[in-house]
Amino acid sequence: MSRTVMGYWDCPVCGSKGIAGNVMNCPSCGRARGDVQFYMKDGAENSTREENERGDIEYLNEEQAKEIGKNPDWYCSFCNSLNKDHAAFCTNCGASRESSESNYFDQLNKRKAAEAAEKAAQPQPQAQQVKKKSRLPLLLIILAVIVGLVVYMNGSNTQGDLRVTGVNWSRSIPIEQNIEYTESDWSIPAGGTEVSHRQEIQRYDQVLDHYEDYEVQKSRQVLDHYETYYTYSDNGNGSFTEVPHERAVYRTEYYTETESRPVYVPVPRYATKYTYTIWRWTRTREATAAGNDHDAYWPETNLAADERETTPRAEKYTFTVVDEKDARRTWRATEEDWRKINEGDRMTITTQRGSGESWIVDEKGNHLIRVYSN
Ligand SMILES: [Zn+2]
Ligand SMILES: [Zn+2]
Incomplete structure (x- = not known):
């Protein structure tokens, strides 16, 4: 069961506020109600309210509701004042309703459209120009780092004036039982x-x-x-219609x-x-031989009846050098190269930073013998 609720309006001329919807002329300045927006106390048009939020609502009694009606006021084409739905002639100037071309809502929509158009026409704030930062310096830094790295990796760590203090070899044969x-x-x-x-x-x-x-x-x-x-709709005549709705509450x-x-x-x-x-054949021991000369040989295996040789055999050929500070280091080489190295030899060894390869070099830096970290 819908009920009619009192609306209110403000006078746009003298600024009087909260004038009741059934008052047709401003009580302060006498201006006929024209371009106004009706509202409800403590709430906007078309709002929704809960059961307990309706304390300040002013309901019209049956007689008042009938008097005010549900249809919007019509606009007088001659004097621009608003008239009740049931008025056949303008209460302000007496012009006929027949000549009316719009009602409260038509005027309201026209006004809102005009406001929106005005807002759209206003110049938009300029998007701030983001200064494009040049990427050149960063690229240059990266390039410099790459060039530096290539130069460094192509470089080498050279130890000169090394003296050979001894040569060593070892050989072993694995044996299983x-x-x-x-x-x-x-x-x-x-x-x-x-x-x-x-x-x-x-x-x-x-x-x-x-x-x-x-x-x-x-x-x-x-x-x-x-x-x-409850929901409320603007009747466009100084009143609102309250419509009750029901909704289910779950637990x-x-x-x-x-x-x-x-x-x-x-x-x-x-x-x-x-x-x-x-x-099962099981690896149990190995025969080994070693020496500090160039006379490398394979060891005697002295196999028992239940033993045999297996693989892989191991062999290692090294030499030890000291530098001018008496720091000692042992290097490894292939057997063929190792045989060319003798105690008392002087040499320079270079290690490439990039590949990690080490070489014995001549005074011009030419690679002579490849050597390995022991
Ligand atoms: Zn006024
Ligand atoms: Zn009129």
């Missing part, structure tokens, strides 16, 4: 001889045993009650539900496990 092992497994590998076997647990399988019930907490939204709220309801889940039990699976003996 045939040993009998006792092992156990689910099968006997090739070459194995069974000693015994028995049933053992190999694994557990999860087997469905039964289902068990358990309770689950759940929630759902249920309708609690309905509540009323959360908690409940438990019984569900069931499977329960599994581990069941052992048996298999035959074998104990067996097996001969």
Whole structure:
């Protein structure tokens, strides 16, 4: 059931505020109600209010509501004053309603459109010009770093005036022995001889045993009650129409539900496990030889009946140098190159920063012998 509510307006000429909607002329300056915007106390047009937010609303009684009507006021084309819907002639100048070309809402929309157009016509604030920063300095820095790095990596670390204090070599041959092992497994590998076997647990399988019930907490939204709220529309004649609406209010309801889940039990699976003996060649020792001369040789292996040589053989050829500060360092070389190096030799060794390669060089820096960190 809709009800009619009193609207209010402000006089645009003398500034009087809160003039009741059923008053047609400003009580202060007498100006006929013209271009005005109707409003409700403590709220805008078309607003929504809750049940308890309507304390200051002034309702019109049935007689007042009938008098004011629901249709917008019409505009007098001659004197621009507003007239009640039921008035056949302008109460201000007596002109006929027939000649009226617009009503309250037409005028309101026209006014709003004009305001919007005026706002749109105003010049927009200029977007601030962002100064484009040149990227050139950064590029130059990156380029300089790259050039610097290339130069550095092409450089080398040279140690000159080195003196060879000794040469060393070592050689070794790995040896394995045939040993009998006792092992156990689910099968006997090739070459194995069974000693015994028995049933053992190999694994557990999860087997469905039964289902068990358990309770689950759940929630759902249920309708609690309905509540009323109100919307208001401008009648365009100094009054508003209040329309009640209903909306559902829900609450959360908690409940438990019984569900069931499977329960599994581990069941052992048996298999035959074998104990067996097996001969395996096993690396047990190595024969080594070493010396501080150029007479490198392979060591005697002195193999027992259950032994044999295996691979890989190892060999290493080194020489030690001291610099002018008596700092000692050992280098490695291939056997062929190492044989050219003798105790008392003087040399310069260069290490490239980029590749990490080290070379014995002549006085012009030409690579003579490749050497390696020991
Ligand atoms: Zn006034
Ligand atoms: Zn008139």
